[in-house]
Amino acid sequence: MTRTDRLATARHSPSREPELLCVSGLPDLLAAVPSMIGLHPEEALVVVPFLGNRSGGGFRFPIPERLRRAEIDQLAGRCVRFTASIPRATAVLAIVYTRRSYESARGIPLLDLGRAVLRRLERTDLGIVDVACVAADGWGRYTSAEETRAPRPLAEIEGSETGVLARAAAPEPLDVSALAALPTVSDADRAAVAAIVRRPAAGALDVIGLVERWLHGPPAPRQEATIIRVLQSPPLRDQTTLQIALGSEAAFEERRRQRRLEGEQARTGRTMDELVEGDIHAGLEDAHDLVSASLMMGTGPGPDPERTERAAGRLARAAALAPVEARPPVLTVLAWCWWALGVSSVAARHLEEALRIDPHYSMAKLHWSVFEIRAVPDWVLDGAARSLDRAAARPRAR
Structure with missing residues (x-):
């Protein structure tokens, strides 16, 4: 099963006004993502839809241990389909989170996955904020030839003031294994x-x-x-x-x-x-x-x-x-x-x-089949769309 999580609505009141955080670059945005989606992403593809320059949450697609061409194509395809299911989304940020390192991969980890996601997004009408990777020993963008060869330091993300503000404004992100x-x-x-x-x-x-x-x-x-x-x-x-x-x-x-x-x-x-x-x-x-x-x-x-x-x-x-x-x-x-x-x-x-x-437990087998077809229920997608609309409607603080 390719598993998908919509994480921003499960732990937040639908009536709660979203916090507005200003970011000055991609490291700031990456620092805020765990608080935006409510989980610490590990071995996952995270997709964050935008309406203009606002976002209200995101989706998490766990990366399977065996990542062959079929799994890569499925992940990339679902990334695009789920973003398309948010009707008013105008752009998307995709991030691969992995424990793999630049050193072990001799370059940016999971390059085939990053490129597949980028190719799929380029075929849509969505703007591409970026397609990035946060690895064990650094981070980089699949869209930058230089950053696919050598990482940028994780300190750029970990030291972001925006990340600190995001963590203060939202509940502590959860750990999937602990959950x-x-x-x-x-x-x-x-x-x-x-x-x-x-x-x-x-x-x-x-x-x-x-x-x-x-x-x-x-x-x-x-x-x-x-x-x-x-x-x-x-x-x-x-x-x-x-x-x-x-x-x-x-x-x-x-x-x-x-x-x-x-x-x-x-x-x-x-x-x-x-x-x-x-x-x-x-x-x-x-x-x-x-x-x-x-x-x-x-x-x-x-x-x-x-x-x-x-x-x-x-x-x-x-x-x-x-x-x-x-x-x-x-x-x-x-x-x-x-x-x-x-x-x-x-x-x-x-x-x-x-x-x-x-x-042979039949109800577990039935649920497995349903979850394969509909990895995220409609009401969760509707909540994501409402969250995005609320974020876009908030006036910028003066």
């Missing part, structure tokens, strides 16, 4: 959770109420164990995902739909897949069905970002507590949350772990 790591939990809590998960469920359960208490209350191993067990059921897993994204009413509607289908299944003997397909062909999909499908496919208005971000933290703890064999459903819902927030590289790591544990 993807599951939290540390105690052996006692893990053992208590395993005992509950592995014993048979007793009696009826108010799943919707449980999910709300789990989302908004303090962590409690017994409650977390019940959530882990709930997620083992595909219908309840899907209902919980909708509840995380849209709230309790969506979960009640999903439960009503599921009970109707179960009743038809008992009456007709048809499979659930056959019943759902029949509803689609008969045009019986209602507004709830359309919203649910759009949400899972990354189209439409999107989920509640605060609920989704809160759930990501709770699900990460649940995955850390869960017995290994019970983790795939938890990791899969966690992956969807990160994808919905626009941090697809973290989502992919959780999906990879779910499929490592259970290569």
Whole structure:
């Protein structure tokens, strides 16, 4: 999977006015990029769209370990497509961040990638701010013959006053590896959770109420164990995902739909897949069905970002507590949350772990396919466009 992150909207309030930072050259701009996108970019292609001389964020495309011609072409192509998806963007800055060095590469690292991105951008109507590389031992521009041979010092970026101001004006950029790591939990809590998960469920359960208490209350191993067990059921897993994204009413509607289908299944003997397909062909999909499908496919208005971000933290703890064999459903819902927030590289790591544990887990495979097609949901792209518009609309300080 080629993973893509839109990072500026996930951690910032949409209503917050963007900070205006004046830059006097490319080193200043490079110094501000981590704060603009919300992450420390490592082994990544970062694309920053501009409207005039203003920008409000950017995208991050992780660079795969094996970078062959096919991967280079795919990265360069996606760079252009994602920039084109911001309708009012007039120009773009592309930066390759890598741990490779000029010394080891005998010149600017990842030259083929930089040139491929430049060629693709030259075929568009977008202005090119620059295509640059920040390496382990210096930085340079793929557009400068001199800088492809010898680096400029990193001190030009690290000593930038603009970078200091950017870090002061925005939350501290996150580390992707740290973000993807599951939290540390105690052996006692893990053992208590395993005992509950592995014993048979007793009696009826108010799943919707449980999910709300789990989302908004303090962590409690017994409650977390019940959530882990709930997620083992595909219908309840899907209902919980909708509840995380849209709230309790969506979960009640999903439960009503599921009970109707179960009743038809008992009456007709048809499979659930056959019943759902029949509803689609008969045009019986209602507004709830359309919203649910759009949400899972990354189209439409999107989920509640605060609920989704809160759930990501709770699900990460649940995955850390869960017995290994019970983790795939938890990791899969966690992956969807990160994808919905626009941090697809973290989502992919959780999906990879779910499929490592259970290569046949169907929902993880389905999400993988969706993320391949739509690496960034529409609502994240819409947020990027709004962020760019807000940045462009701010009056320059006098």
